[in-house]
Amino acid sequence: MVEIIITEKFSVASDFAKALGVKQKFDGYFKNEQTIITWAVGHLVELWEPEDYDPNLKKWRIETLPVIPERFKYKPISKTYKQFNIIKSLLDNDNIDRVVIATDAGREGEVIARTILLESGFTDKERIFRFWTSQALVPEVVRKNMNELKPLSHYDRLWRAGYYRQVADWLVGMNCTRMVTLRLRISGELFSVGRVQTAVLSLIVDRKRERDRFVPEIYWIIKVLFSNPKGKWTGYWFQDKKIEGSLDSVPDDLKNLHALKKKEDVDRILKKIKQSKSGVVKSIKKENKKEPPPFLFSLTDLQQEANKRFGFSAQITLDIAQTLYQDKKCLSYPRTDSRVLGTQNLDMVKNILSKLELTYQNMFFGVDSTKISLSNKRVFNDAKLTDHHALIPFKPLPPDATYQEHSIFNLVLSRFIAAFYPDCEFENTKVITELEGETFQTNGKVVIVDGWRAVYQEETQDSDKLNLDSKKRKKSSSDSLVSSGKAKHEEIVENIPALAKGDIANCEKIVPEEKKTTAPPDYTDSLILKDMTNPSKYVEEEEIKKLYRGDVGIGTQATRAQIIETLINRKYIERSGKKLIATEKGVFLVDILRKSPLTSVLTSPEETARWEMSLNTIALGEPPSDKNAIEAVTSSHEESNRNAIKNFGQIPATSFLAHIKEFVAKAVNELKLAKFDHVFKPSDLNRPTGKNSKPQELVKQSDKNLKSQEQSKESKKNLKKTNLPKPPLSDNCVCPLCGGNIIEGKKGYGCSNWRAENGNCRFVIWKEIMGKVLTEQHIQTLVSGKTTKLYVLRDAQGNKFKAKLKMVRKDNKNYSIEIIPESRDIIMSNQNVIQCLR
DNA sequence: GCAAGGTC
Known part of the structure; x- marks a missing residue:
């Protein structure tokens, strides 16, 4: 018998190859006599662009909207075309007895596999089987579940829900983005609209409004x-x-x-x-x-924690975790929403712990070995497992790791070890x-x-x-x-x-x-991730609130960081330190969408979460279709089933698509006819957004501005190259020794009067103090004589401790930065005082 | 020039 196993990513294919003893590796697959194991790279196939259906749609025009294809079509993604072709040619072989789908156990995993098969022209459902497990893919789990393959039809509903998710997002995104952008006609400004990004933007806009309106009592x-x-x-x-x-x-x-x-x-x-x-x-x-140890990290938890502790953005944390997983091989798969491990992972955990103990001996003194067992349900819990287990360390961090990698790894490491400590x-x-x-x-x-x-x-x-x-x-x-x-x-x-x-x-x-x-706080990466993960507080109805608990969020763990970055790239929000603050452009878009009843749905986290809920209902609750699923979702059958549904409630699967199409057509029409009383001028985009925010640098894509943008980039480059002095920090940040300006140097912030002719002032605060990198804001705090917040510092041995920093006067020519440790156990020595004067 | 969802 010859079989082909298709996984979602290389690492899983490699797990299968190990478990099944398929040792020989070729370009894009493993193979022995009976078994071929190949892998996708996430989605290999995507929906057509509007212009693929009709070249006239390449140019954005109000008259050609809405774009509602009768049948949605797929094409291979160009970036991964090579791998798609490898799979296609492997499938294009008469000797194949069966195809095993082993993509991740979830809605998108199903879509990834089905679209590859569909686009490869492999339609013989009798020969397709599904490998399905939530356990980590240790050899026993792979072998056991290969003997318990499921019929493909069991997962037809999941594929249907995934397909609806895709086309609904496409219809809303393509049509609303084009219509809003065209109707507003602000030179070069793109106003993107989407189920997830617009809902998240609304949260941030509402928070800004709340804060602007807030009157302290x-x-x-x-x-x-x-x-x-x-x-x-x-x-x-x-x-x-x-x-x-x-x-x-x-x-x-x-x-x-x-x-x-x-x-x-x-x-x-x-x-x-x-x-x-x-x-x-x-x-x-x-x-x-008594307080038990916290659960192991999901990606979102890690992103929140790293944002709170180190100020890392969600994207930075994901990038670091990805490197640690992919290149350094010392972290497990990062894009997980699980906080537990499976019972099958016990032996692996024992191995990992004994490996880690050799390097991180000082963290193991309090480990309770009886907690390294299946009775520890906060760690080993199959019922709470999703398609990947929680983020854990696999082996010690290599010594060449960067400071940031160190920070992320240490978080995961200490949380992992803490899970086997006694309660506090x-x-x-x-x-x-x-x-x-x-x-x-x-x-x-x-x-x-x-x-x-x-x-x-x-x-x-x-x-x-x-x-x-x-x-x-x-x-x-x-x-x-x-x-x-x-x-x-x-x-x-x-x-x-x-x-x-x-x-x-x-x-x-x-x-x-x-x-x-x-006032309620501005959003940070951490706070917005929290609200995206758990939108239940935006839901009024108790029943739906219950259903939302934990399962349904806005966006997914793999894309949440990306959504935040998209909003920043679109200039809808801006980062100010840790804060994420809506811009005039962001506020304006949300206002426009809220003017009409249908488009306002897009600005409501409650409605978009409800939408997700409907897809889940389709995946779980609808009776199985006796049709070939691929045929069902691509047939025009649903076109005739036009049950108009007034609001987003429980939508029967058969009319979901019709409903979405109708919704989009009506929403686009609303935008087409809407009268915008406020005429939005490009100059509005450059206005400061509020009392506390700086003027935005919103660059319009006109040639002139592009040019000046390039120029400014160029001049920044030159600035670095030639070491020209940077502009001084703010006016109220002056040298305590001579009153000169504080300017940023390569390694520190120093006094601008450093030249002999200006008095040769030697005042400087180094940019890094015991592992803590200081920004302009920190310098301002220090120079004004205030004590900073508590930061995590590192002593010469690399041990972490928390301390506040304060600049104090020693005599009339000396200042120093004092390190005030949080715990009295840390002895103050001369090492804890960094001189400001060279 | 558009979405959101995977992956690296």
Whole structure:
């Protein structure tokens, strides 16, 4: 018997070759007497372009829209044409007894295989079988599942759902992009529109609006420093009852407790408690809590974490992970949405751990070997497995790795090892102190057992730290994203003295503090990834909310980074440090689309998520078609089935395509007829987008501008080549020694008066301090004498630690950057002080 | 000049 196995990518083909003992490798396939194993490179076949159907469609014209092909056709993708031809010629052989589809176990994997077969002209379904598993492809899994091949028809519905996804995205994208661009007719400006990119853009635009509209509200909190012979503690005034006129923009857990909106209430309370010298400890509640190690990384989780910790964009993280997987072979397949491994992976994990232990011995001291077993369901869980397992390290990082690769690898490594550590155990203490009938709350947290936190520190920069209770903490961090604003309020006290109920509480100090509510944060890569992964909060209906939990998102893990970059390339959003902020162009597009009922659907994450849901229903719930699936999706049968559907609900498979076509035709017509009262001038594109943003450099594609763009690129190049001085940093960033400008040099930021004739000032701050690369913003913070945020630094041995940086004056000619470690365990030595003066 | 989905 001769069989051909087709996988989605080379690495899988190689797994199959190993498992089945097919040793000889040819150009594009492995082969022995009975078995040929070949691979795709993702999609090898794509839908025709509009101009492939009709050359007249090459030129964009309003009159030729909408483009709705009667039958959609495919063609090989030019970049991978060679591999497609290899597969095609392998299939073009009468001796083939069976073809085994072994692409990834999912909707797109199905599309990849079916379109290759379709385009190769291999239509004999009787000879096609499906290899299907979610397990990692260790030899036993490959061999076992090769003996349990499934009939192709079991997956016809999946192929149908994938096909609908493709054509629906094509119809919306091609037609709406062309129509919007043509209707707006702004010289050279492309206004792309798509199911995913437009929904994501809307989120970012809405966030900008929210922030622009936001009016901070003033409120007060009252802190009291208590003491008794046992020690000191700080209590925060609170009241259980709702206060009249409470703040809307303060989260629920704060507004009824600590925040006081009226000054007279503050004065009244202050007057009352000032009379008293001492109060009493009214109650003490202690609770012991356990916290298991975090799940292993999915790609999106890793991207979020790397963005929070290192400021890497989603794309950078994916690129680094891809290199570590593909070239350095020390990470597993990166494009995964799974956070667990399969039970079949246990032996592999044992091998990997023993390999890693030789190199990273210092991270293994607390590993609980009983957790390296199948009873550890947070790691080994077949039920939660999707087509790839979680991201894990395979072997130690080679020594030639870059700093960035080091950062990403270490994250994955420490999360992996932490998964086999014991739980973290801590004690929460809640003290209520009473003073003149007013109540004050103190929260304390004492870690009893570090557990996994000894090797993996959690980053909490993007979420707030308001509550200690993990349930509450989750709630408050998600609330902070949807509420119109929040009150920042630190109430964590690490060490509370060993108080007892009835203890005296001397009132040492009363501190009323005026605060302002803050707007919801700008999106970052991390925050937008989170909302794309889990759009359920944009869904009102409880039933659909439930269905969305985890499964349905906006975009997929493999493309989310790309979507963010597309929005930036289109100048819909711009990056400012870590922030992603909508531009005038982005705001304008969303406004245009929201003017008409159908096109506004595209700006609604709820509607687009619902759309995905319908495709899932088709993949899972529709009765199997007795037709040949390939025929079914390419026949014109559906054309006649024109059930107009008013909204996106549960759409029967048979009318999905008809519905989409109708939707697109109507949406395009809306855009065609729409009257845009606001005439958008090209000059609008160059306007600053808001109070805090810089003017955009939106370059129009006219010849003149292109030229100037080229020129500016050229001049930048020359700048580097000739080492011309760069423009100084901002006006308020001046040399503390002589008042000169701070300019960026090759290795540091220094004083512009460095020449002898200008005073020979030697002030400089090096760009890299213990592994931390400093940007202009950091320099501004340091020069202004402020302390920076907490950063991850590295000592001379390469050990990570967290510290803040601050510039301090040593004498009248010396400044130095002091490194203030987070943990007192790190001893300050002279090494921790970097001189600013050469 | 257009989408989103894979892959490298």
